[in-house]
Amino acid sequence: MKANRFILISGCSSGGKSTLLSALQTKGYAVVEEPGRRIVEQETKGDGSALPWVDMRAFARRAVEMARSDLAMAERQSGPVFFDRGLIDAAVALEHSAGVSLRETLGDRQYYSSPVFLAPPWPEIYVTDNERPHDLAEATAEYERLIVGLGSLGYETLILPKTPVKERVEFVLDALS
Template identity: 50%
Template sequence: MNPFVVISGCSGGGKSSLIQELARRGYAVVEEPGRRIVAEERAAGGRALPWTDLAAFARRAIAVAAADRTSHEGAGDWVFFDRGLVDVAVALAHATAADRLDPTVTRNPYHRAMFMAPPWPEIYETDDARLHSLDEAVAEYDRLLPAYRDLGYDITFLPKIGIEDRADFVVERLAMRRR
């Protein structure tokens, strides 16, 4: 069984809060590569930022996401990823107008079941690492959804409910897949 479960979707859709709740429950989690890169680039005065050089940012994020996956090889239970290789490959394809995704995506699959956070305008807000508008976040979501479908993932849309109930939903859906 592949224990790597991606939680993807619209920026500001509650993914990181869900990841934090899953970690609180004792699950292994991997924070979003993009947020870590933004913090590192800002600290170093770098330019691999999504609003400065999206292609450089995405290339770096692919390397980070692949390393994240490798570092959790052999995990016995679910490992939840706040975004993953597909997300950053889609960003790179968008930035470079490529017609196909980086091959790292198909060489390093996640569990077939993945969870997608739909746009949630009522909770969307910008912060130091998320400078784009809700419209830009929805456009990104609109690129991610077909990419995950085309790669054969079984997409489950996260309901717009409280974080604890959302975590229950994810854990219950995955338990049903184990049966």
């Protein structure tokens, strides 16, 4: 594995990220769950004000805080840690919703290893659910913002192939070796 052991899996909603990360976890790798899904779960149990479809700015700010906390907790783990989305995703959302620049949120630090793996839009498997009610067009626009943001931060990106999860796992591990 590369020197920076924090590996980011990002990209389009419903592009197979969580399935990939679950398979990596089954292989014994440490995985950090997506901040956004955890926030939605918490908010729907409470007053629901920091939901992306209610108050995207509040949601993005919470995601930034949670992702920072995730990184701090991951520092205590040994070996590689895979992140299902993370601080960059949250910073891109904050920039889009509140106009706060990526550099203002992130500074000059590279929090994750390069390359970052991106799940592309995959219409054949795209589904919505209670935690992700936005449509494919919105998800694709988010994906495009992530590509631009990652590039502006100096990250190399690798697009995950639209293949079965076993092949995706091999693709990721081969790229990191």
